Amino acid sequence: MAQLLTISEVSKRSGVAASALRFYEGRGLISSERAGSGHRRFRRPVLRRIAFIVFAQRIGLSLDEIGVELAKLPADRAPSAKDWSQLSSSWSARIDERIAELERLKAGLTECIGCGCLSLGRCKLTNPDDRVSKFGPGPRFWVTD
Amino acid sequence: MAQLLTISEVSKRSGVAASALRFYEGRGLISSERAGSGHRRFRRPVLRRIAFIVFAQRIGLSLDEIGVELAKLPADRAPSAKDWSQLSSSWSARIDERIAELERLKAGLTECIGCGCLSLGRCKLTNPDDRVSKFGPGPRFWVTD
DNA sequence: CTAAAAGTTCAAGTGAGCTTGAAGTCAAGA
DNA sequence: TCTTGACTTCAAGCTCACTTGAACTTTTAG
Numbered sequence: 077m078a079q080l081l082t083i084s085e086v087s088k089r090s091g092v093a094a095s096a097l098r099f100y101e102g103r104g105l106i107s108s109e110r111a112g113s114g115h116r117r118f119r120r121p122v123l124r125r126i127a128f129i130v131f132a133q134r135i136g137l138s139l140d141e142i143g144v145e146l147a148k149l150p151a152d153r154a155p156s157a158k159d160w161s162q163l164s165s166s167w168s169a170r171i172d173e174r175i176a177e178l179e180r181l182k183a184g185l186t187e188c189i190g191c192g193c194l195s196l197g198r199c200k201l202t203n204p205d206d207r208v209s210k211f212g213p214g215p216r217f218w219v220t221d
Numbered sequence: 222m223a224q225l226l227t228i229s230e231v232s233k234r235s236g237v238a239a240s241a242l243r244f245y246e247g248r249g250l251i252s253s254e255r256a257g258s259g260h261r262r263f264r265r266p267v268l269r270r271i272a273f274i275v276f277a278q279r280i281g282l283s284l285d286e287i288g289v290e291l292a293k294l295p296a297d298r299a300p301s302a303k304d305w306s307q308l309s310s311s312w313s314a315r316i317d318e319r320i321a322e323l324e325r326l327k328a329g330l331t332e333c334i335g336c337g338c339l340s341l342g343r344c345k346l347t348n349p350d351d352r353v354s355k356f357g358p359g360p361r362f363w364v365t366d
Numbered sequence: 367c368t369a370a371a372a373g374t375t376c377a378a379g380t381g382a383g384c385t386t387g388a389a390g391t392c393a394a395g396a
Numbered sequence: 397t398c399t400t401g402a403c404t405t406c407a408a409g410c411t412c413a414c415t416t417g418a419a420c421t422t423t424t425a426g
Binding site: 082083084094098111113114115116 | 372373375
């Protein structure tokens with residue numbers, strides 16, 4: 077296979093639809109060169125970048141947040157393994173926070189809903205400023221008397 | 222406070238916007254009686270129902286899925302603590318699955334992106350049919366050579 | 367050489383989960 | 397009584413993350 081990949085090659089290798097790749101490029105998350113015809117030509121490192129996007133989404137980051145992370149990579153040279161691991165190391169903490177929230181939720185399911193307390197004092201759900209926990213809408217707190 | 226709650230009372234106690242409460246009622250997730258004026262009057266147990274909705278959303282269920290769960294509650298009587306805990310008990314497993322996925326992701330971050338393998342064989346990310354993991358879009362697999 | 371497959375742009379559509387606005391009614395306090 | 401403020405419905409709008417369609421060009425296989 078050639079050095080430069082077509083959009084369908086990248087799509088097949090990444091599992092990301094070509095339309096999504098164009099969308100990501102429009103958002104500045106990935107970039108491509110162009111063949112004389114105007115067709116996109118992706119360099120191989122884009123695959124790692126896409127992998128990162130996919131991972132990050134599943135962790136729960138928005139594309140905007142992902143863009144901020146990707147902007148930390150060096151622009152002048154191909155990112156090294158070290159660059160990537162620096163980016164991702166800060167995420168372990170975020171994942172851990174999300175896991176902790178899920179465990180609070182799990183406890184809350186039985187302790188709060190199951191038993192009927194639903195009180196702010198006893199409920200472990202209160203964590204208003206937890207940015208990582210922003211999985212979907214819904215209130216940030218729960219109040220009863 | 223009265224037995225029956227106005228929409229703004231419910232909103233304040235639940236942390237859920239009045240517009241969202243109307244929306245939930247439209248979707249059949251909660252219900253209300255009406256005052257002679259046409260204004261909504263909520264019975265207190267609606268608070269627990271809303272709590273359940275909020276929990277479920279943060280776990281990652283869609284409103285449709287939540288509706289299915291709520292439909293399992295007895296229609297003829299106020300749900301007991303037992304009814305609620307039966308509903309929520311099945312969710313512990315779902316939460317555990319999600320936690321497991323997050324831990325796979327965490328491992329993947331350093332092992333796959335950090336090191337550069339990105340291979341399907343070695344990558345722990347492959348879990349195509351994991352319904353709980355459907356947090357946002359993105360591909361269900363990752364393929365490289 | 368030709369037909370089909372693959373690529374392009376740009377605008378509009380989708381679905382989830384709400385929010386906002388318009389236009390009007392009802393309730394509570396001075 | 398008057399005037400806020402809370403409430404109603406209904407339709408339209410919004411954000412996110414894409415997808416789809418139209419109209420067109422380029423590449424590739426036979």
